[in-house]
Amino acid sequence: MDCIFCKIINGDIPSYTIYENEYVKCFLDINPLSNGHTLIIPKKHFKDAFDIDEKYLFEIHKASKIILNMLNEKLKPNGFQLVQNNGIVQEVKHYHLHIIPKYNKSSKKDVKKIFEELQKNC
Numbered sequence: 001m002d003c004i005f006c007k008i009i010n011g012d013i014p015s016y017t018i019y020e021n022e023y024v025k026c027f028l029d030i031n032p033l034s035n036g037h038t039l040i041i042p043k044k045h046f047k048d049a050f051d052i053d054e055k056y057l058f059e060i061h062k063a064s065k066i067i068l069n070m071l072n073e074k075l076k077p078n079g080f081q082l083v084q085n086n087g088i089v090q091e092v093k094h095y096h097l098h099i100i101p102k103y104n105k106s107s108k109k110d111v112k113k114i115f116e117e118l119q120k121n122c
Ligand code: AMP
Pocket: 004, 013, 015, 028, 029, 030, 031, 032, 039, 084, 085, 089, 090, 091, 092, 093
């Protein structure tokens, strides 16, 4: 299947992966809206919120707590948005949950630099 996120799961395309387990992969968005913008995807292909099964939905939201805690501790944002797009607003047709840190004030850093900051002392 010609799905960019399936290619990331298979390792055919590199990603800045910050957490993964049997069900999910969590990696930094390549075109982030803020420092630490993360995508959580199921390791099985589901198109969208209509398609995904409940077990994977549960595992994605379980992983979101791990990611929220990690980003909160390391990057110290002032809030978070969780966004999940479907239909005409969904660019990549493999279910994904965006975790978007929000800051009172911050300068946008390179994704690689943020990845390195998240790798420190873990
Ligand atoms: P959406 O509009 O919800 O489908 O968002 C898709 C997101 O995937 C966008 O924020 C893109 O920047 C992100 N994205 C696309 N390709 C990659 C990639 N290879 N690695 C990381 N993020 C990606």
